[in-house]
Amino acid sequence: MNSEKNRERFRDLTLLSASERNYPNSPDAARLEAFENVYADRDYVIEFDCPEYTSLCPVTGQPDFGHIIVRYVPDKKCIESKSLKLYLYSFRNTNTFHEESVNTILDAVVKTCSPRRAEVIGRFRPRGGIAINVKATYGDKIDE
Template sequence: MERNTKNLKNLDEHREIEYGYNKEVLETFEAEYNPGYLINVDCSEFTSICPVSKRAEFGNIKIAYIPNKLCLELSSLKLYLASFRNVRIFYEDIVNVILNDLIELLNPKYIEVMAISNLSEGISVRPYANHGMENTEYEDLAFEKLKKHGIS
């Protein structure tokens, strides 16, 4: 089965990774099937700069969402996440920036974002944020998942 991708830019031909926050690189495609499915994305090579120590921090970004009408194009997500490479930002802020950008872009039924840092000195942080479409069962799901999210 061939998917219609004519509206997507050919990222390999004319885009280079930009090292400075840039949400404009994010692209979507239409969800062709009944959007009642969950999409999990694990980005294991995330890098940003600690605003205090000014040292590079490495970690994972995990995104899960139930599409409404649009899906996230993964090559553009790679460019977007790479754009944080030289940005001074706390992991606690990263999850909220990513969550808000993806809500604006996708208008998903449900979405959650978790960052898992690989900080030095033996300390790790795992901030988590989620959102459910207002006035739907997904809003309730977001509240319930946030209540249950804990140490694991």
């Protein structure tokens, strides 16, 4: 692709080119960004594997640690990975239940790129001897 076409294609990606580190304080303050999918004529799966997710228990305020996996079949847009990293980082000081955070992440992905299908899986470290795993889906199942 020529450079003019790339500039147009990537014009909405403000976080990737930013050199400063402005970490959002909450998911509401964070922003996911997307770019044009040049392969929108075919189905393929994009998977983000994020093993260092943290948030805070809404009752005790203690940190919760988890592993988030975002999988989706893009349509016209793809999520930009640095914006996803900053978005997930925004949960670090957020009081939320595991079920809420997984569904909030899925909602943000769907709102940002309108995928054909999507799923967010959260595998959370045990607390009090119980680990919690949550899977939220949008659209049909994504084949393994």
